Amino acid sequence: DAKTTQPPSMDCAEGRAANLPCNHSTISGNEYVYWYRQIHSQGPQYIIHGLKNNETNEMASLIITEDRKSSTLILPHATLRDTAVYYCIVRVDTGTASKLTFGTGTRLQVTL
Amino acid sequence: NAGVTQTPKFRVLKTGQSMTLLCAQDMNHEYMYWYRQDPGMGLRLIHYSVGEGTTAKGEVPDGYNVSRLKKQNFLLGLESAAPSQTSVYFCASSYIPGLSYEQYFGPGTRLTVT
Numbered sequence: 001d002a003k004t005t006q007p008p009s010m011d012c013a014e015g016r017a018a019n020l021p022c023n024h025s026t027i028s029g030n031e032y033v034y035w036y037r038q039i040h041s042q043g044p045q046y047i048i049h050g051l052k053n054n055e056t057n058e059m060a061s062l063i064i065t066e067d068r069k070s071s072t073l074i075l076p077h078a079t080l081r082d083t084a085v086y087y088c089i090v091r092v093d094t095g096t097a098s099k100l101t102f103g104t105g106t107r108l109q110v111t112l
Numbered sequence: 113n114a115g116v117t118q119t120p121k122f123r124v125l126k127t128g129q130s131m132t133l134l135c136a137q138d139m140n141h142e143y144m145y146w147y148r149q150d151p152g153m154g155l156r157l158i159h160y161s162v163g164e165g166t167t168a169k170g171e172v173p174d175g176y177n178v179s180r181l182k183k184q185n186f187l188l189g190l191e192s193a194a195p196s197q198t199s200v201y202f203c204a205s206s207y208i209p210g211l212s213y214e215q216y217f218g219p220g221t222r223l224t225v226t
Contacts, residue, residue: 011201036215041219041220042217042219042220043116043202043204043217043219043220044155044202044204044215044217045217046216051213087154094226100155100157101154102147102154102155103154105154
């Protein structure tokens with residue numbers, strides 16, 4: 001799976017949009033971009049994933065650049081409960097089990 | 113649905129003792145996983161299972177054994193615990209890849225080996 005690079009930490013004011021970047025310059029054509037988050041002391045939680053097109057669900061939006069070398073997770077209206085470590089993961093959906101490689105992620109602190 | 117549950121939540125072992133961590137899921141998922149997470153690091157895969165009766169090694173399998181006798185349960189065993197196995201252990205499950213690769217995680221087991 002391709003390697004990802006994320007900033008170690010970010011701050012965001014409550015109610016504002018949180019934009020979390022991820023670089024994956026070695027991504028292959030069949031690799032998906034996944035985002036998970038881990039709130040303190042809890043198990044990771046799936047947020048969203050995509051291949052080429054931008055994706056949106058009830059939690060967030062995922063913007064993938066046209067060359068697919070980077071992506072941005074957008075939390076449109078951050079709340080204090082969004083304070084967590086956010087992991088960007090690139091992997092292939094091959095139809096067989098493979099691991100999710102969690103890096104060190106971005107620690108997002110949402111403040112009042 | 114309870115989702116993914118883990119037993120116990122906390123445990124302290126002495127070096128050389130053995131124990132089994134239990135993971136249960138009620139979502140009829142085929143795939144199950146055991147990860148460990150150490151301070152300042154991401155999750156690392158220990159073992160995984162693609163179905164009842166099957167298991168496979170992950171990234172850091174040494175010192176652990178697993179069994180998947182029932183589809184809903186995935187057991188992680190430590191035969192002779194070592195201080196290096198002090199960690200937080202997470203279990204996860206997922207549908208068959210290709211349909212969705214969202215992994216559902218349990219709340220974790222905090223293990224300390226003294």
